[in-house]
Amino acid sequence: MTEQKKHEPLGVIWGVAAIAQVIGRTPRQTYHALEKGALPAQKVAGRWCASRKKLEQLFEGEDAA
Template identity: 50%
Template sequence: MNKKEDSPSSLDLIWGVSEIAKMIGRTERQTYHMIQSGNLPMVKQVGERYVASRSKLIAFFIEDAA
């Protein structure tokens, strides 16, 4: 196994709008709109795909709910 693949940061990443949508409980369309409008500021575009940190998304929604 590659040590880089096993690092906590690589395990924390969610790739693609569909996977991000599943994580936050929204449709792909809702998620894409949230990304474009800046409501999910921790999402970055890498090439043609979006990538997000699972832990940052969780923290964002926990903070938002408080």
């Protein structure tokens, strides 16, 4: 079982590549947004993690605008 699959029931996405896939951006674009604080995520033990629900809420808001 992959690390991402283990945490999926919690709604936690681990790693830049996985977050990028969820939001439809490249890993490089995603890393830049994470470092700028433009995405609701945090570093845990040196790895980026994000709540799937918070990311969906952020991008649903952009679609409505």
